[in-house]
Amino acid sequence: MTLALELAYWQQTTIKALIVLVMVPTATAIIVQTFLFKVMAHMQSRLGPMEAGPHGSMQLLADGAKFLQKEIVAPARADKFVFGMAPVVVLISTFLVWVIIPAGPNAIVADFGVGIFFALAVSSLSTIGVLMAGWASANKYALIGGLRAAGQLIAYELPLVLAVVGVVIQAGTMSMQGIITAQHEGEIFGVGLIGNPYALTQFVGLAIFLVAVQAELTQTPFDMPVAESELVAGYQVEYSGLQFLFFYIGEFGTAFAFSAIAATMFLGGWTLPFVELDSGWMHLLGPVVLFAKTMFIAFLIFWFRFTYPRFREDQLQTFAWKYLIPISLVNILATAVLKVVF
Amino acid sequence: MPKVPGLVKGLGVTFRTMLRPAVTVQYPHEKEAPPTRARGVIALLEENCTVCMLCARSCPDWCIYIEGHKEKAPPRREGGKPRTVAKLDRFDIDYALCMYCGICVDVCPFDAMFWTPEYEYSEPRIADLLHDKERLAEWMETVPENEAYEGGSDQKPKKIPRPTV
Numbered sequence: 198m199t200l201a202l203e204l205a206y207w208q209q210t211t212i213k214a215l216i217v218l219v220m221v222p223t224a225t226a227i228i229v230q231t232f233l234f235k236v237m238a239h240m241q242s243r244l245g246p247m248e249a250g251p252h253g254s255m256q257l258l259a260d261g262a263k264f265l266q267k268e269i270v271a272p273a274r275a276d277k278f279v280f281g282m283a284p285v286v287v288l289i290s291t292f293l294v295w296v297i298i299p300a301g302p303n304a305i306v307a308d309f310g311v312g313i314f315f316a317l318a319v320s321s322l323s324t325i326g327v328l329m330a331g332w333a334s335a336n337k338y339a340l341i342g343g344l345r346a347a348g349q350l351i352a353y354e355l356p357l358v359l360a361v362v363g364v365v366i367q368a369g370t371m372s373m374q375g376i377i378t379a380q381h382e383g384e385i386f387g388v389g390l391i392g393n394p395y396a397l398t399q400f401v402g403l404a405i406f407l408v409a410v411q412a413e414l415t416q417t418p419f420d421m422p423v424a425e426s427e428l429v430a431g432y433q434v435e436y437s438g439l440q441f442l443f444f445y446i447g448e449f450g451t452a453f454a455f456s457a458i459a460a461t462m463f464l465g466g467w468t469l470p471f472v473e474l475d476s477g478w479m480h481l482l483g484p485v486v487l488f489a490k491t492m493f494i495a496f497l498i499f500w501f502r503f504t505y506p507r508f509r510e511d512q513l514q515t516f517a518w519k520y521l522i523p524i525s526l527v528n529i530l531a532t533a534v535l536k537v538v539f
Numbered sequence: 540m541p542k543v544p545g546l547v548k549g550l551g552v553t554f555r556t557m558l559r560p561a562v563t564v565q566y567p568h569e570k571e572a573p574p575t576r577a578r579g580v581i582a583l584l585e586e587n588c589t590v591c592m593l594c595a596r597s598c599p600d601w602c603i604y605i606e607g608h609k610e611k612a613p614p615r616r617e618g619g620k621p622r623t624v625a626k627l628d629r630f631d632i633d634y635a636l637c638m639y640c641g642i643c644v645d646v647c648p649f650d651a652m653f654w655t656p657e658y659e660y661s662e663p664r665i666a667d668l669l670h671d672k673e674r675l676a677e678w679m680e681t682v683p684e685n686e687a688y689e690g691g692s693d694q695k696p697k698k699i700p701r702p703t704v
Contacts, residue, residue: 240553244563504553505546 213306217295224453225446226257231492232499233449240503267438272335275435279333284436284443286326291450293319298457299373301467301483302475312373313365316458317358320413323447324350327422330444331432342431345510346415346422352517353412353419359525360405363532364395364462377466381474396463401528403463405521407494410455411501412517414448418505419513452495460490575683577656578639580670582678583630584700587651590625594643594652602636603643604629630672635665650700655681676702 204212234256238245246253271280296319297312299305309315324347331343365371368379383393396403412419423431433444460466467483468474508516564571573579590607606629612622644652655678662668685696 236557239557239561242556242559242562244561244565247565500550500553504549 217292217306221292221295221450221453222446225449228449228453228495228499229445230254230257232495236496236499237503240500261442264438264442269438269440270435272435274335276333276335279329280435281440283326283330283333283432284440284447286329287323287447288326288443288450290319290322290326291447291454293322294451294454294458297373298454298487299377299461299466299483300487301480303480304467304484305374308372308374311371313361313371313376313458313462316454317354317361320451320455321350321354323451326447327432330436334432334435336435338428338430339432339434342422342424342428342434345428346432349412349415349419349422349513352514353409353521356405356517356521356525357409357413359522359529360402360409361462363399363402363525363528366529366532366536367395367399373461373466376462377468378474380465381468381470394463394465399463399528399532401524402532403459405525405528406459406463407497407501408521410459411498412513414452414455414498416452416498416502418501418508420507421510421513424507452498453491456494456498457487457491459494460487464490464494466490573656573658575656575686576654577658578641578654579656579658580634580654580660580678581632581637581644581675582653582655582682583632583672583675584651584653584679584702585627585630585672585676586702587649587700588625588627588630589649589651590627591648593646593648597642597646599640599642600636600638602633604631604633627672630675631669632675633669634660635668653679653682653699656683657681 234245234253246256249255249259271277294316296306297309297316299308327346327350328343331339331341331346334340334343364376367383368376370376370379380394385393385398415422421431422428423433428434433441436444467479467487469479469482469486472479472482590605592605595601595603595605605627607625607627609623610626612624614621641654644654657678660668660670679702682699684699687696688694
């Protein structure tokens with residue numbers, strides 16, 4: 198069953214790029230509306246926005262319109278070019294992460310052989326954008342925030358990569374579709390009933406990955422770079438209007454992308470147990486399944502965010518270097534040994 | 540590691556709070572009923588006021604303005620001397636200054652001032668927050684009766700005097 202439609206390479210690429218361009222703000226809107234507005238409110242026994250649309254569901258349109266009206270102001274002593282480019286760099290990094298997320302047997306922009314490695318590499322591009330923003334703002338709070346962000350993102354990049362290495366060893370491939378296939382067709386010690394979602398065999402990796410993602414996204418227990426009570430808003434302090442919105446989309450678009458990556462690597466992505474991989478239904482059902490799993494992971498991320506208070510800066514670094522990285526190294530060792538033994 | 544049980548417990552608290560209905564009252568659409576003795580606004584019973592100025596003098600914000608004069612009134616009994624009564628010309632409370640401490644209500648020896656739980660009297664112009672004695676008298680009808688004392692007491696709660704006219 199194929200569509201009788203042959204498209205040139207440039208046509209396919211344009212369509213894919215347009216889809217990602219639409220998907221990122223949409224996903225951001227879904228994340229912000231569901232978790233930041235509603236789940237957070239109910240966890241604090243509030244209702245959240247209620248006036249715009251039924252149950253405040255149109256609140257983001259109002260907020261977006263407000264942001265678009267605002268004047269874009271740059272401080273007099275700011276480095277104007279770098280200052281203007283910083284949100285764009287952050288946003289580009291977000292868009293690039295989306296490239297390797299598969300939502301179905303064919304629904305993927307590009308299935309690189311080094312897929313997950315590519316995602317982690319481009320996601321650390323945003324560190325550069327944050328540093329640019331912190332430095333170019335000519336503001337001490339922005340500078341401290343930018344430096345904290347750089348220190349934090351670099352520290353937590355390591356456990357993030359090391360947690361992924363366990364999955365890669367077990368799957369034997371770095372391609373996202375390859376990892377999904379390996380999970381669907383895998384067996385846990387000879388029992389292949391529901392395949393082998395790596396959440397069951399790589400649960401240590403999943404835990405480390407979730408903690409590291411929390412820090413990468415600078416969500417609360419790990420939000421020192423934007424700590425509003427001590428740094429006003431860190432590197433975002435001088436940004437207004439559309440540029441601030443860019444940072445916002447960058448933050449929550451990446452949150453959705455990382456949730457999707459976690460769902461793909463640990464929960465089996467767009468596949469369902471007992472449904473054949475090459476079944477035609479998966480073309481339709483795949484995106485829905487992936488969305489459900491992604492929202493589950495995103496719920497975990499934001500649940501932690503709304504529950505825990507902020508770490509201190511030294512506690513944050515200690516946690517990464519003294520606990521997460523050694524544990525993930527042991528995890529890799531154990532995975533490698535078990536892989537050879539079984 | 541010893542902190543882990545506390546962390547899990549914290550997650551449980553937020554999760555259970557999420558499943559419970561929110562405590563928010565959607566104010567303009569639905570109204571919250573304040574407790575009977577809430578300090579919303581102060582009502583004035585003009586006929587009990589003797590222009591003694593105790594409230595105005597005890598007010599920490601100086602937000603009560605009182606003016607009055609003495610008047611001759613007919614004697615109580617036939618053939619008696621005409622009485623002198625104090626008449627109130629002006630009794631204003633500036634709610635833009637008032638800090639709702641309630642000292643004026645406490646200090647009034649003649650039961651002329653009462654708390655009422657009404658709270659909807661915001662104004663677009665700050666000058667309109669100055670309530671004159673007619674406005675303050677209107678609040679009298681919103682003063683709730685005193686609640687009964689707690690169990691075990693045979694004391695009757697004091698009745699709120701009402702305007703006679």
